Each structure stands twice: as C-alpha cells, then as structure tokens.
Amino acid sequence: MIQRLLIKNYAIIESLEIEFSKGLTIITGETGAGKSILLGGLGMILGNRADTKVLYNATEKCVIEGYFDISAYNLQSFFDEHEIDYDTQTVVRRELTPAGKTRAFINDTPVNLAQLRAFSGKLVDLHQQFDTLDIHDASFQLQMIDALAGNKHPLSIYTEKYRVFQSDKKRLAQLIEKNERSAREIDFLNFQLDEFNKAELIEGEQETLEADQQRLQNAETIKRNLSAAYQAISEDENAIVGQMRSISASISQVKKYTPSVSKLYERFESLLFELEDIGGELESIAEDTEYDPERIAEIQTRLDTIYKLEKKHGVATVEQLLSIQDDLQKQLDAFGDLSEEIETLQQDLAQQEEVLKKLANELSAKRKFVVPQFEEKVEAMLRQLSMENAKLKVQTIDLDDLTPTGMDDVQFLFAANKGSRMMPIKDVASGGELSRLALCTKSLVASAIPLPTLIFDEIDSGVSGDVALKMGNILQSLASHHQVVVITHAPQVAAKADKHYFVYKNHTTDRTLTSVRPLSKEDRIKAIAVMLSQNPPSASALANAKELLTAN
Numbered sequence: 001m002i003q004r005l006l007i008k009n010y011a012i013i014e015s016l017e018i019e020f021s022k023g024l025t026i027i028t029g030e031t032g033a034g035k036s037i038l039l040g041g042l043g044m045i046l047g048n049r050a051d052t053k054v055l056y057n058a059t060e061k062c063v064i065e066g067y068f069d070i071s072a073y074n075l076q077s078f079f080d081e082h083e084i085d086y087d088t089q090t091v092v093r094r095e096l097t098p099a100g101k102t103r104a105f106i107n108d109t110p111v112n113l114a115q116l117r118a119f120s121g122k123l124v125d126l127h128q129q130f131d132t133l134d135i136h137d138a139s140f141q142l143q144m145i146d147a148l149a150g151n152k153h154p155l156s157i158y159t160e161k162y163r164v165f166q167s168d169k170k171r172l173a174q175l176i177e178k179n180e181r182s183a184r185e186i187d188f189l190n191f192q193l194d195e196f197n198k199a200e201l202i203e204g205e206q207e208t209l210e211a212d213q214q215r216l217q218n219a220e221t222i223k224r225n226l227s228a229a230y231q232a233i234s235e236d237e238n239a240i241v242g243q244m245r246s247i248s249a250s251i252s253q254v255k256k257y258t259p260s261v262s263k264l265y266e267r268f269e270s271l272l273f274e275l276e277d278i279g280g281e282l283e284s285i286a287e288d289t290e291y292d293p294e295r296i297a298e299i300q301t302r303l304d305t306i307y308k309l310e311k312k313h314g315v316a317t318v319e320q321l322l323s324i325q326d327d328l329q330k331q332l333d334a335f336g337d338l339s340e341e342i343e344t345l346q347q348d349l350a351q352q353e354e355v356l357k358k359l360a361n362e363l364s365a366k367r368k369f370v371v372p373q374f375e376e377k378v379e380a381m382l383r384q385l386s387m388e389n390a391k392l393k394v395q396t397i398d399l400d401d402l403t404p405t406g407m408d409d410v411q412f413l414f415a416a417n418k419g420s421r422m423m424p425i426k427d428v429a430s431g432g433e434l435s436r437l438a439l440c441t442k443s444l445v446a447s448a449i450p451l452p453t454l455i456f457d458e459i460d461s462g463v464s465g466d467v468a469l470k471m472g473n474i475l476q477s478l479a480s481h482h483q484v485v486v487i488t489h490a491p492q493v494a495a496k497a498d499k500h501y502f503v504y505k506n507h508t509t510d511r512t513l514t515s516v517r518p519l520s521k522e523d524r525i526k527a528i529a530v531m532l533s534q535n536p537p538s539a540s541a542l543a544n545a546k547e548l549l550t551a552n
Helices: 035-045 076-081 113-120 138-149 152-199 205-217 219-235 240-254 259-288 293-313 318-334 339-384 431-445 465-479 521-532 539-551
Strands: 002-010 013-019 024-029 062-069 089-096 102-106 109-111 124-127 391-403 406-415 453-457 484-487 499-507 512-518
Touching (some): 013 035, 013 512, 024 035, 024 465, 035 062, 035 089, 035 453, 035 484, 035 512, 102 113, 109 113, 152 293, 219 240, 219 259, 240 259, 339 391, 339 431, 339 465, 431 453, 431 465
Parallel strands (some): 024 499, 124 453
Antiparallel strands (some): 002 062, 062 089, 089 102, 102 109, 391 406, 499 512
16 A cells, blocks of 8 residues: 655645555545646656656656555565565655656666556556556456455465466476487487497507508508618628628637727627618518508598598597597487376376366356356446446356466456447446446455555546445445545545545745645535535535535
C-alpha cells in the first residue's frame, strides 16, 4: 500500500505531501484546484511519460517520491532479478531535470522506465476514464474466476507440477540433443581413429624411414665413393695399408733397442688394425648398397601417410601423432549411450502429463461452476450503478495443450446496452463503463486477491443520488480489504471516507499553487454540504451532509 506521496516542482505544485492510510481515502476539492494534477504526479512514478512543460520552476528539477509498504505483495523475486536491495518499506522516485532528462530509482537503485512500470504496476492500480485497465487482461480475468472458485491451493499444486513437467521436458530435449550430438561425435572420432589404426604408426619409424630414403636415393654415390675409399686404403698399388705395413716392419726392427719405440710400435699397430677394419666395413657397405626403386617408392608412400596425418593434426612427429591417437581413444571410451535414460524420462513425463490433465480438468470444472453466479452478481451490481441493461458473459475456452494455468482460459464479454452484441471488454466499454465494471468485479473478489492500491478517478461521472450512494457502499466494502483512493465529485461517495483530503488553490502575489489538507469532522460536513449545494452551503445542505456522515 502507498503510505506517502511527495511532489515537488510539478505543474502548479511547488511542494506537496500526502499521507495515506488503510481503508478508503477520498480526495475532493475546488474545480481546477489540481486534483487531476495529483494523479499526474503519481503517474510519474508509475512510468508515464513526462516533459519539461510540467516543471513549476523551469530552472529546477521535478521530484516525485512514493513510499510503499510492499510486505503483502511477494515481490522478492523482482528485486533479486534486477539486483535491487529488498525492503518491505520501499521508496520509488522519479526525477525530471530542466534539460528534459528523467531518472527513476527503486530504493535508490537506478532502474529503466520498463522496470519502473513493471514494478509500480504491481503497487498501484490507477483507474481513470479511457485508461487501459487490468480488467482487459485475460490473465487477470482468469485470476478473478480462480479466486471465486477457491482454486488458490489446487492451482498452486498444479503450477508446481507444471513447473517440474516443463523442466523435465526441457531436460529431455537436452538429453536427446546430447545423445544425437554424441552419436555424431562418436562417428567423427571413429573416423579419425580409423585413419590412425590403418596407419599402424610405430614410434621412431619416421626417422628410420627418412634415413633409409636418403641412403637409397644416393646409393650410386655412396657405392662409388666408398669403393674408391676402400681401394685407396687396401687395394691400390700404393694403398695406405701396404705403406703402413712397410713402416711397421721398419719400426719393428728397432723396437727391441729402445723401449719408447716399442710403445710407439704398439700404437702404430693399433692404427693399422683400425684402418684395415675401416677399409673392410667400407667395402661391406659398398657391396651391400644397391639402388632399389621399388623400396624407395615403398618408403615414400609410407612417409606420405605419416606426413599427411601430421599436417592434418598440426604436429611434426610420429610420437605426437601417437599421443593424439591415445587421446581420441580416451574420448571415445568416455561417451555413453543415453537411450535408456531418455526412455525412462519419457515414461515419467507421460505419467506427469496424465496427472496434470486430471488437475487441469478439476480446475476447469470449478471455474465453470462459479461463472453463472459471478455473471449474475456483476450484472446485479451494474444495475445498481445505473447500468440496467448491461450484460457480462464469461466465456470459457477449452485448450488443446497444457498451460501454466491449466487447459482452459476465460474471456470477459460485455454489452452495455440492450440488444448490443457481446464483445471483448476492450472493444465495447467506454471509460465510465469500464470503471464501474472494474469496481463491481473487483469488489466481488476483493477478499481473495491481493490487489494493489486501487485509485479511482471520475468513477462516479454521470451518477448521483441513490446510484452514487450505492457506489459509495461498494467502494467502502472494497476498502475493507484493500487500500482504495477515490477522487470524487459525489457527496454520497465522499461521505464514506476513512480519510478525507481537500485540494484547494493557494494564491500568492504572482502564482496560484495547489495545496491539500486533511479534513476534520466539521470540515467534512462543510465540504460535503458544498458538494450538495453551493458555497457557502445552505442550512438544508449542512443538515443533509450531517445525515450522510451519520449514516456512514
């Protein structure tokens, strides 16, 4: 509920503050004093558009603040969603600068206009002629029928089961997608592993193959040069080995005379033996080396396979390829088939759907049961409010699929005059008719729905006397369950107030300002008497005003 409204620098309001309480607050006042301006200021914190034309002082900013007790509205999720500090005592503020820039705040946290509208719409229900009222909203229409049907508890059970059902459906879709994706990935992994398995890679083989390739491709050069080297060492006329044997014989003849020569002889003999061995190995390699084009082609084919895999996987060695192969195998082994889990969840969802449909049918039956009585009561109340021929039809619509509220929906059809075609409310009802229809429907469900603060402007337009008195009674009854604020011209309505404010013009030397003050009991008698007659009121008007207040 709204507790306090502060308006600064708005239209002909310099600074104004109104305290609100529970029950029925009535606002009356002089013609043109600014009653509608109060609603304009309130509209600012409800998210209405604003421009600098509304500034009382064009050099200062306009500030509108609303103080609300939101403890009964269950709005914690809104605060969490938008990262705003939650407090049951909440302040909504809107500012308009001389440059035309507006800012909005909820508990000093900046919010955008959409967030402001979404939030304040849950706090204040402002009924003005030609405004869009929530009675147009199909979801609110259904909410009213559910309230009358006593569906609060069964609907909460249904809603929770529906939430689980939707969550499980989403999980099933994810499992199916994951299983299909896994199948595609398994195929791809198998394809890659098949390439590796066919390659039959061996650690170190690339280096061996590349060395063999080099040897075979240069076989003639190797054979020619090694043979020449062997000949020079062992077979030529002046071969190195022959010369060294001659030298060895010369040294051998003197080694017995000189110990140092004996050691040199041993070293020389070692060189001779090593050279002979080198010559033998060179001869062997030369004899074994033959140009083999078939083997060269075979090696090239094998290396091409290795090089292709290395390029594909962005590596340079067989060892790195073997590591990738091992990783692919591990990935493949990690995949599991989800088919069994999918089948189990599908069976569970089928059972859940069966339960939900049963609950939905029970909700629907209770809704349809209360509709005739609701239609009859609304029409009876509308007749009291001078709408003798008005008809309301609550059309129930069966749905094929489960929804968050069941398997049916409702739509309010309305005809204000005899013989008129029944049509959706928004298409046929005028502003005054909408206000009265909203008053009647909401008063019937007031005790069952946590409605926000209800503010009515011009709801009594065109009514007087006994009709206005009955409207006042309805408003008074509605205010026993909700905070209701009414701007009225009808004395019969004003007499029902729990708190009565009077809006008046306050003239200064150069400006006319809007002011507001609460009325005492004596002040109320005079104000209502003026509404009944003239200013100053007649004695009979004063007596009539006292009678109205006494009756209340």
